[in-house]
Amino acid sequence: MRALLVEDDEDLGEVIRTALTREGNTVDWLKDGQSAILALTSENFDVVILDLGLPIISGLEVLHTIRSHGNAVPVLILTAHETIEDRVRGLDMGADDYMVKPFDLDELSARIRAMRRRGTGRASPMITYKGISLDPAAHSVNFQEQMFSLPRREFALLQKLLENQGKALSREQLTQSIYSWDEDVDSNALEVHIHNLRKKFGVELIHTIRGVGYMVAKEES
Numbered sequence: 001m002r003a004l005l006v007e008d009d010e011d012l013g014e015v016i017r018t019a020l021t022r023e024g025n026t027v028d029w030l031k032d033g034q035s036a037i038l039a040l041t042s043e044n045f046d047v048v049i050l051d052l053g054l055p056i057i058s059g060l061e062v063l064h065t066i067r068s069h070g071n072a073v074p075v076l077i078l079t080a081h082e083t084i085e086d087r088v089r090g091l092d093m094g095a096d097d098y099m100v101k102p103f104d105l106d107e108l109s110a111r112i113r114a115m116r117r118r119g120t121g122r123a124s125p126m127i128t129y130k131g132i133s134l135d136p137a138a139h140s141v142n143f144q145e146q147m148f149s150l151p152r153r154e155f156a157l158l159q160k161l162l163e164n165q166g167k168a169l170s171r172e173q174l175t176q177s178i179y180s181w182d183e184d185v186d187s188n189a190l191e192v193h194i195h196n197l198r199k200k201f202g203v204e205l206i207h208t209i210r211g212v213g214y215m216v217a218k219e220e221s
Contacts, residue, residue: 001024001026001046001047001112001114001136001140001156001159001160001177002025002026002028002031002044002045002046002176002177002180003020003025003026003027003028003045003046003047003048003049003112003179004027004029004030004036004040004045004047004048004049005017005020005027005028005030005048005049006029006030006032006035006036006048006049006050006051006053006059006062006199007028007029007031007032007049007051007078008031008032008051008053008054009051009101009186010031011041012101013029013031014110016049016105017029017032017196018138019105019108019109019113020109020112023109023139024139024152024155024156025156026156026176026177026178026179026180027180028045028180028181031054032035032054032055032056032057033054033055033056033057033058033059033061033062034057036050036054036057036062036066037057037062040062040066040071040073041071042052043098043176044073044076044173044176044177045073046073046116046119047073047074047075047076047107047112047115047116047119048073048074048075048076048178049078049094049108049112050062050063050075050076050078051077051078051079052078052080052086052159053079053080055204056145058089059077059079060089060097061096063075063093063095064078064093064094066094066169067093067094068147070139072119073119074097074115074116074119075095075096075097075116076095076096076098076099076108076111076112076115077090077095077097077098077099078098078099078101078103079098079099079100079101079126080100080101081100081137082183086101087100088217096115097111097114097115103166110137113125113136116136117136118124120163122163122175122219125137127134127162127163127164129162129165129216129219130205130219131143132158132162132201132205133145134155134158134159134162136159139155141155141158143200143201148175149182150200152179153179153193154193154197156177156178156198157174157177157178157193157194158189158201159175159196160177160178161174161206161215161216162216164215165216165217165218166215166216166217166218166221168209168212168213168214168215169213169214169215170212170213171190171213172173172213174187174190174213175189175190178190178193190193194206
């Protein structure tokens with residue numbers, strides 16, 4: 001999962017980024033609202049963790065701007081405001097969930113997984129596909145009664161593809177989903193990850209769409 005964290009508190013931001021990265025997520029971190037708007041209008045993210053009390057442009061203004069431009073990315077608000085009015089306002093402006101500081105990191109992770117699950121139209125926390133069972137919470141994959149412990153980026157890539165069955169995803173989309181801005185990426189890194197997944201789960205799992213990228217075929221019901 002690729003998450004955009006928008007939080008100006010250095011200590012809290014570092015704690016959140018570290019926790020989410022340890023769980024296998026790709027996290028890009030910004031510290032003001034103006035930068036967040038620029039990022040959200042130029043790149044794709046799976047979820048946004050958005051503080052309200054941001055410099056330059058407030059979190060609510062960021063939320064209003066992206067929703068007015070039709071960006072439906074799931075947004076979880078972080079707020080130090082404890083009044084019901086503040087929470088209602090954020091939800092009515094298009095937020096999907098909120099948490100009041102201080103909060104528990106395990107609960108934050110669970111809420112983010114739930115938002116992503118709703119965003120992809122899944123009811124079950126498990127992702128199943130032709131003998132593959134992927135558990136985002138446990139970061140585990142079971143295939144043909146064998147348990148696989150995948151490296152972080154392979155897991156994120158497999159999850160991204162399985163959540164988009166029948167959709168061709170570009171190299172750029174897939175690379176952005178597993179690498180953050182501050183990571184160096186080899187030119188063939190994505191192809192290496194694709195190769196490793198095919199070795200584990202079969203060459204027919206991931207289809208190469210020439211001139212576009214890669215796709216997992218939609219499973220027939």
